[in-house]
Amino acid sequence: MVQVLIFGAGGVGALYGYLLHRGGANITTVCRSNYNAVKDRGILIRSKIFGRIQYSPTPVRTIAEAAQYEHFDYIVVGTKAFPGTAALIKDAVGPMTAIVLAQNGIAIEEEYGKLYPENTIISGVIYLPVTQVEQGIIEHGPLERFEIGTYPANATASAKQQAKRFSDLFQAGGGSCSLHEDIQPRRWMKVALNAAWNPTTALSLCDYANFLRSSPHAEPMIRKIMKEAGTIATAAGYPNVVTDETIEHDIQRPKGRLETGGKEPSMLTDVREGRALEVEAIVGNTLRIGREHGVDTPCLELLYALAQGRNYVLAPDESWRPIARQD
Numbered sequence: 001m002v003q004v005l006i007f008g009a010g011g012v013g014a015l016y017g018y019l020l021h022r023g024g025a026n027i028t029t030v031c032r033s034n035y036n037a038v039k040d041r042g043i044l045i046r047s048k049i050f051g052r053i054q055y056s057p058t059p060v061r062t063i064a065e066a067a068q069y070e071h072f073d074y075i076v077v078g079t080k081a082f083p084g085t086a087a088l089i090k091d092a093v094g095p096m097t098a099i100v101l102a103q104n105g106i107a108i109e110e111e112y113g114k115l116y117p118e119n120t121i122i123s124g125v126i127y128l129p130v131t132q133v134e135q136g137i138i139e140h141g142p143l144e145r146f147e148i149g150t151y152p153a154n155a156t157a158s159a160k161q162q163a164k165r166f167s168d169l170f171q172a173g174g175g176s177c178s179l180h181e182d183i184q185p186r187r188w189m190k191v192a193l194n195a196a197w198n199p200t201t202a203l204s205l206c207d208y209a210n211f212l213r214s215s216p217h218a219e220p221m222i223r224k225i226m227k228e229a230g231t232i233a234t235a236a237g238y239p240n241v242v243t244d245e246t247i248e249h250d251i252q253r254p255k256g257r258l259e260t261g262g263k264e265p266s267m268l269t270d271v272r273e274g275r276a277l278e279v280e281a282i283v284g285n286t287l288r289i290g291r292e293h294g295v296d297t298p299c300l301e302l303l304y305a306l307a308q309g310r311n312y313v314l315a316p317d318e319s320w321r322p323i324a325r326q327d
Helices: 012-024 033-043 063-069 108-113 157-172 185-203 209-214 218-235 245-255 266-273 281-294 298-314
Strands: 004-008 026-030 041-046 051-055 056-058 074-077 098-103 121-127 130-134 137-140 145-151 177-178
Touching: 004 012, 004 056, 012 026, 012 041, 012 051, 012 074, 012 098, 012 130, 012 137, 012 157, 012 298, 026 063, 033 056, 041 074, 041 177, 056 108, 098 108, 098 145, 098 157, 108 121, 108 145, 108 218, 121 157, 130 298, 145 157, 145 185, 185 209, 185 218, 185 245, 185 281, 185 298, 209 245, 218 281, 266 298, 281 298
Parallel strands: 004 026, 004 074, 026 056, 041 137, 074 098, 098 121, 145 177
Antiparallel strands: 041 051, 121 145, 130 137
């Protein structure tokens, strides 16, 4: 039986664990705050696609604990894409383990490639409206799409085979998983969308539709940010990925919800819940690649500075100082 470790048993990890379980894999999940709930009751998923379902993976508290039980064929990283995450799975990575990144952002694979140069890295682009509403209880909306490919695109034949095997397993469980020869164009499409909408909604505290409704300047700004990301993608070797047509398509979805109510991007949810933001993976890395190629990015630079400030409030380090009060 295929052995899969889910690192990050929140919304994404819980649902993907279920699909892989249904596809025939044995699932172990690293749980933190929801450990007792998963241990006692398993994971309950209320899905617009799959219905009301419950399954019981093997819960562990740490990666080190997981490594004592199994040698894993795949580790699915479903946490937020924060710097340093790659090192956290080290104890469970064996010589034949493939690492699947179910995370947002661009250039997030580099850290894994440096730490695990002999392992297969499978990069995944997620389209999955899902959240953990209570410990061990997941709500999932009417969309489920996972697009994957090896990192780098010219990986070995054995790495390609591991990616194909994962895709087959995922689809056997009823999931939608497309395997791409080069996943980076799909990543650039998604990060252009995320870089535009996530920081602007997190900073304004508006959902998609209300942000567009808030000002005549809102829609032109979103278009400018997406175009900056598209220019960076072109400079990085991926032309014709973020086009005027794709930008128009992405704009029309929230515009279609102006009268019915918008959707809340993940970064806005994180602000409301007081959680740290994926600023580097989504905005910082995009901006860094732009600078490497000499691309002018005034909108992204402003968003990056402001998003870093918001994140500093949510996740301050030891340099944080409270406001000085006058006596």
